[in-house]
Amino acid sequence: MNLKSFKKLPVMGILRGIKKDAVSGLVETMTGSGLRTVEIAMNTKAAPELIKAMRKKAGSQLTVGAGTVLTLESLKKALDAGASFIVLPVLADEVVAACRKRKIPVFPGAFTPQEIYRAWQAGATMVKVFPAKFFGPAYFKEIKGPFNDIELLACGGITPETVREFLSSGASAVAFGASIFKKEWLKARDYTRIGECIKNLLKASA
16 A cells, blocks of 8 residues: 555545455446545455455556454455555554554554554554544544544544545544445445445545
């Protein structure tokens, strides 16, 4: 992951539960809509194969990472598949340390001020505040008071209506998943609707 490029377009997609036959359509939809960064959750069936397939299909058009990485075994599978960044729902110290050693951008999850501070001290590239929707953008503004140097990734509740407020309240980046990659849309292969929502979110984030 090129962090400078990510910070220019600080929006990350999260894919979970997809199947291999959806990879081609999703890549075309995401790249055509302007999205440049996406993670595939490792608790998705055959996640390493999906990461490989998405990287092959997307080439340099998408930066593909792995999410829900909680163990060193899962980390190895993700990196062997070609994941270029790692996301966690919590702080798993050994995973973050291994990423730091390999100079792999890593986004551990946290929520409380204590958890956010610990994740940053452990070596987070950004701390993923999850689930962000429950306290909303105002929480980020409060957190950035004492922790102005800590970079935060807002995850949970990110929509075209909320994205700008999260970013203006202190989030360095945002991540969206089921709010746009809806199960029913994925099942119906409704890539047109997914693409329109991604475009709207990116436009709102600018």
